[in-house]
Amino acid sequence: MPLSQYLEDFTVGQTFGSGRLEIDANAIKRFAADFDPQPFHLDDTQAGDTLFQGLAASGWHTAALTMRLLVDSAFRPAGGVIGAGVESLQWPAPVRPGDVLEAESEVLEVRPSRSRPEQGMLKLRITTTNQDGKVVQTFIANLVVKRFVP
């Protein structure tokens, strides 16, 4: 278990891998029943007649699983993974039952706050891929990270 990292510990270009999470049809349907009840996320047969041409996970499910991969990874900012916002979230390919997802994070920017000397912003590009290496989600996250105050 690595120690917590402060803003000063991050450098542009640094990358963090993740573990892996498998997503099955039941999980896809359960998430959809709660949050995104549409035929292409709920029912194998009906999903065939939609733009997805088969059961696919809600994009918000992929986003939530990616958060889980990130929280469980070696990326451990002091104070937690706290998102101020997200830019350019895209789902270039569908997530299917049986897919195994992993996420890579790359540090794009490290910026101390002008108004709050105890914290700063970290910009990360987070890319989620399936078992074939196909990108299923990308986004840029702006995170609030503590600075090291001795």
Add this chain to the structure above:
Amino acid sequence: MPLSQYLEDFTVGQTFGSGRLEIDANAIKRFAADFDPQPFHLDDTQAGDTLFQGLAASGWHTAALTMRLLVDSAFRPAGGVIGAGVESLQWPAPVRPGDVLEAESEVLEVRPSRSRPEQGMLKLRITTTNQDGKVVQTFIANLVVKRFVP
């Protein structure tokens, strides 16, 4: 129940309201245990010592609930609510146990596809507010919407 809407049925400036969803502490903790297991989303006491100063919902939980509000609303594009991507997702205020959320969607852009005559893109601004009218989330969604092909 309104009929399905095709790209041609949407106009810039049009707005859609939603129903309301209450979020309680158990739901916040359950979602967090699955997708965002951090102290400020899991444990009332520990949450007090964090940037959130008390239990708060994962931003991805707010996003997922907003999707549910949208899917259940009078916004009913033919073929379903299918996101190609999201821009400028922000969480300006925390979502707390007992909050009652609703979402308003405003059409920002209606654009037929150049390469695919049977569909187009709809740009929506989706704003989620709590029972005090405070904005807890905003984003811009790019949706794939069917055109009317007689």
